[in-house]
Amino acid sequence: MELCRLQFRAGPVDLHKAEQQAKIRILSHHASGVVRPSLAVPHLSPLVHRLLPSLPPTVRDVDVPPLFRERFILGGYRPVGLSWRSYVLSLFQIHNETLNVWSHLLAAVCVLLRFMAFAGPEGQGFSLDVSSLPLVLYVFSAVTYLSCSAVAHLLQSHSEHAHYSLFFLDYVGVAVYQYGCALALCLYSSDAAWTQSMLGQIFLPAAALLAWFSCATCCYAKLHFRRPYPLHRKLCQVVPMGVAYLLDISPVAHRLVTYSWTNSTALPLHFLQVVLFLLSAFFFSCPVPERFAPGRYDIVGHGHQLFHILLSLCTLVQQEALFRDFLWRRPALVREFGEERLLLACASFPCLTLCCTITALAMRRRAQTQLMKEQR
Template sequence: MPRVSFAPPSLSLTFLPLLHRLLPSLPSLPPTVRDVDVPPLFRERFILSGYRPVGLPWRCYVLSLFQIHNETLNVWSHLLAAVCVALRFMMFTVLQGGGILGFRLQGPEGQGFSVDVSSLPLVLYVLSAVTYLICSGVTHLLQSHSELSHYSLFLLDYVGVAVYQYGCALALSLYSSDTAWTQSMLGQVFLPAAALLAWFSCTTCCYAKLRFRRPYPLRRKLCQVVPMGVAYLLDISPVAHRLTTASWTSSAALPLHFLQVVLFLLSAFFFSCPVPERFSPGRYDIVGHGHQLFHVLLFLCTLAQQEALFQDFLWRRPALVGEFGEERLLLACASFFCLALCCAMTALVMRRRARAQLMKEQI
């Protein structure tokens, strides 16, 4: 008697025809290969196919934006997210009548630019979000070029994540906190601690990328997840305080903040655990593996957080300068660029170590 299988169809088989119509493979590009055809550095656990060959001209990897491979959704999810974040901010600015971009040209009686200090942290938050999304998309698009490119681009990705961490911390501490949290001991040391943890998480991620080789030990994941997790717990503390002490009906931002927390925790789970591909290797190579789910959830998480910050910005903006003072706000915004510079310098140092390490291995 013939056996009948009721197994659900593979996600790859379900969505692949749609992807082929939306992103037709370019005839000038070489076909994708299996995991055994690329060096171990470029392989992902339980992903057996869809890899782009290593060592092609840069043009091929740029054009692979329109090719179907196991990084396609990783690239498109964050590049589209960057566009959505920027367009939504522009729409918010227009709806509010302009003048919240952090600077504006004065009228005929004035000269030069007048700085709207109260909106600068929001501008820096949006800049940090767009930065991390673009860095992530570019990294996944181009990292297959060579081993040095792989290391260099992922170091850039970690810089983008650290910049976003501090951009969130800056905006949440100024727009999403209440008076009780601001006047607490944690509120007083929050920004220096957030900057230190953002730099530390960037450094540990860079170190783990260079230090450990496949098959990766558990220590590598701990080096990445633990510092970022501690930084997130600190960064979200202004929101956590409001969620636990205020009525959620008092502000439209609080349900959005809660949604952001839920989406972030889900994304952290898929970042840490290679599921569902662990249970069916090769089935989710093109669509549906854990890192893709992480990217999509992080995209949604960023959009929810941005909407919540827009609400908090309208709530706190009128009294922000009076509460914190212009000098303190400007100093806080200047610290954003100091943090970005420190992380960039750290990544450059690590890149030199990666180059030296690769040259030593080739001898």
């Protein structure tokens, strides 16, 4: 424990020093009769096996600074202050972030492979033009948020500054995905009645504003509140994203209520993705089941892992529904919306991405200034 405290005061350490500290800890556990299990995944290739033993074992929550702790998760934490290489290699180790990383990495790969199959020669006549550009942007937004989330959970234990920076990046990815969904659902999944309504007329500007606001409030909540987190920190994150989701899903909700599901193969998939999203939102908001058995679900089964898995499934189902809506709406899309309006809608996507990135960079600078003041 004392070595860990010294490590936190000294800042980042190189991998050699981490190895020596790990050996001391392991020897002390053997001396006391307690052997901590190895983190290395068994039966790996010889090359990976030679690399993994250099990484120190996981530690308890009391061995990491409060910023890196999660409620009711008592173990499985990676030591803070190791080299970047060690956290990259921890992709192949067992810790309390392993499933968070792999669930979104695998989902990103599945999104890309499914899109390549849909758009490839064996697909259904996909070609890159104005009418298909929103679908490409949607796939890009899905891969972006999944990748940013995986990177954030994989590398965030490097330092406090890295922790803030990487989760700000994660929030940018979420905002980009929110608007990518809004763009695709507005153009492919809406019907004429919804499109001509007042909500349909203001939908895209409102969706862009709410996506940016969600990014800004999540960044603010991450930086402003300290553990133990008050309830209004969670509200600061959940309420803007919830309002954004209610707006983004409105084209689908209108069709689910007014259309016969037997006339569209996409509508049952849309209903399923709504259910999956609501379940994922529940596990994001509530730390269950770990609340009822602290320490039991540290490695597998805690709420944030269930949130990741359900959200990944939601994305895959939503993508499949959008593919079917794309084939349904594409023939008349340019005639109904106009080529200029479609191009303008797609041009708003990089603008939203830029605004969110600037916001995250500004919050990252504030975090750096705040950390420097605390270290004095």
